[in-house]
Amino acid sequence: MSIDYGERIPNNVNLAEDRRLQRALESWQPGFLRWWGEMGPALPTQDVYLRTAVAVGREGWAHFGHVALPEYRWGIFLAERDPDRRIAFGQHRGQPVWQQVPGEFRAELQRLIVVQGDTEPASVEQQRRLGLTAPSLYDLRNLFQVNVEEGRHLWAMVYLLHAYFGRAGRDEADALLLRNSGSEDSPRILGAFNEETPDWLSFFMFTYFTDRDGKYQLGTLKESAFDPLSRTCEFMLKEEAHHMFVGTTGVDRVVERTATLMREHDTDDIQKYGGIPLDVIQKYINFHYSVSLDLFGGETSTNVANYYTAGLKGRWQEERRKDDHLLTEAATTVQQVVDGRLADVRLPALTALNADLRGEYIADCATGLTRWNRILDGVATLYLPHVGFNRQVGVFAGHHLTPDGRLVDRATWEHDRDRWLPTPADKAYVHSLMRPVYEPGKIAAWLAPPRNGINGRPLDYEYVHL
């Protein structure tokens, strides 16, 4: 029996003609569906109003319709190929980009793809129980949209492993399904992806802060000299934008509800009115922002420097930068703790690329704060904590910095940390608000309704059939 690959697996990689890829995916796909069944959303649903990418053109990449989740057509899409694209940085700068993996860089490229790929299904696993407490069908649908697209991003990485990395790539693709978030025996590679997302405020924070880290990582891989990786990531970034949207507007709506309650009752203490107090929101920001900063790794990294020189992983917006794109002579300054004080230390730019990317990320995160403070409109203000606050990785690890960037001793930190980070009581309170609202058009009391529905649909549209 012949299988219509174009129908079953939407793609623009000519899957119907590629026997090697077909064989690889045929054995991998059942494993993926089994994984989705076991580790995907825990809430049973009939169908969900989802966007499915069926082509990469302006028309094709967003088709909407109700789909039963396991029948979602996870596709394989790469952004259109630019036949004249040249390597923008590193020792191969100016040469045509690679359409095949150079043997010299096989191990490094495979590692980059595996680490990126490992985070995609991890977030699905972390969020699997959230559907049970969704604040509205609209939000439930957004959760599932994020989940299926993370699943598709896994497909995208698996495609690269299958298509370009031979047997070792197939083994790694299988391992992506074997590791599971929070599993004792085979956890996900990065520690932050082994914590369950416990509530919807965390989910919004995660999609705002942690998915944004993903956006920046994808942005550096989009610059890669390995063209299939570059094109894959470019298309993933389009979908990632939706995840950011869910996070940004999610926090918007929580803040909006909180501001409304504070104004109505002229008090900060809005717990008794069912809202989330602003200081709790701030603590969640502090937590999620600081753990997301850890995902950028140490300020200095020789691996990342190697990746850059080899052309495997560039800087954010590499081609817009005005320098030699080699960085062998360049220097940069990075803030560190020196002799008990914060000081700017001059370092070779090449080994400080993690700090460079983190700087771009921090500036981007700040836009959300501006947004939320506009919503608060003077009622109060939210802030981003100092980059050194609550850090476990890099130069600030082992030091204690307050959110406003003061170095304090351990005792002070222990004494005041409950003012800065969510306490068990804070989490219990947020948890207590998590009651499912599955009635079309209705919304939980701790957040404001969205401004618009999905794809022009009204708010009371049945986005999910339970």
Next chain:
Amino acid sequence: MSAPEISFDTHPDRYRHLRVEYDGEIARIVLQVDEHGGLVPGYELKLNSYDLGVDIELYDAVQRLRFEHPEGRAVIITGGLEKVFCAGANIRMLAGSSHSWKVNFCKFTNETRNGIEDATANSGQTYLAAINGTAAGGGFELALACDRIILLDDGSTAVSLPEVPLLAVLPGTGGLTRLVDKRGVRKDLADVFATRSEGVRGSRAVEWGLVDEAVPRSRFEETVRRRAAEAAARSTRPRAAEGIALTPLEREVSADEIRYPNVTAALDRANGLVTITVYGPRQESESWPLALTRELDDLILRLRTNELELGTWVIKTQGDARRVLEAWQGDGWPADEIRHYYKRTLKRLDVTSRSLIALIEPGSCFAGPLLELALACDRQYMYDEEGTAITLTEANFGAFPMGNGLSRLAARFLGDPGHLAKLRQETGREIDAAEADEQGLVTFALDDIDWADEVRIALEERAALSPDALTAMEANHRFAGPETLETKIFARLTAWQNWVFNRPNAAGPEGALRRYGTGQRPAFDRKRV
């Protein structure tokens, strides 16, 4: 990096990089390297990577386990950091080191690993590696020295030998040799493994023979304990024996002398030589063999590491041969343990890159075990006068084998096995210079007229020759007979790794070792040599 004066003294109270936990028959060495505890400035010991300072602690721990812990029948080596077992020798340290430093460091590392295998084979103290995180390069090589390797099977943890692909050097402390010779890994799979920087995980590592078993996290600890208990149950180590404390050595160091109670070394910098004198027991002494061995071991390490330009070691003894032989009598614990230690110390001498010259003079006591010191030398000069003698004992016929598995006498008379058998009839009596010369036990027997000049000229001649050529020549001559795992490990370190270390592709300004960590790729000279 200029070589600092290195001391090999340490004590568990002062360890910075590891801790040893004791639980009855099972001990556990937990590697938790202090990033900021490098022996010299210029690098951080990240990810449980090691330098000589870490290795000195490991050697100390291994020695103390043997002498201070007769109850220890199995030893688990494991990592004390999150997701890390051991990342091997620190690359920045290697990149910043002189050639001689790298060589000495690797040699000492090898000797400790061989000591681990010796404990397993001869002391009923079986080593197991519990790889609970990344084991790369020298980290995996350390595991390879263990009798059993248990790998955490979590979908992430890999064993690897990434030296060739990442650093353009070799896993030179026995890694390649132990893969194919000890563990019997097929050469084609070893080829794939040693060129694949990401290494091999889980069940494939078992299939390829890289590890013995791969165990999920939930059963890992239990499995490690069970394997250790099984090894302990097989142990032949004596029960209810009393440990021997390895107390701090008495050592006085001055500009031209290193002095211990039973050994002295006179440093003659002008002539590039050291005169090492070993003193026999001054009275009947059971503790003399261990004390002497520890002092000799320490002296060899210090001279090798700190005195590179003293290229000739003259070895003498002084004392009463009868007391020497009495002191070495005794069986079981701890005599056997001490004999194995003396054996390892003699092996250290065998692989020392110095010209070794024995002077057998009046008042000397080259008898039985101490005669091995002379036999380890490249030449033996014996003073020919009445009363100067050497004594063969049964100990010279196999108690202290070399790395090639042969006694020094068997290697010396490799071409004449009949003579070896005949010498076995000559044990237990004094052999004078003329007879020693006739029996081939010494190189030259010289009378009082010739002695001083002959010896002086020989030493001056020696000092004038190329140190590199001498090192290479001596190594070629010392190990007559079969290749073993041990001889291969040292020979390949010497010949191959040290060659690679010297080549521009590794150590040149654009070589992989120098470029490592700068973010720049190495530039290779593509010509095969």
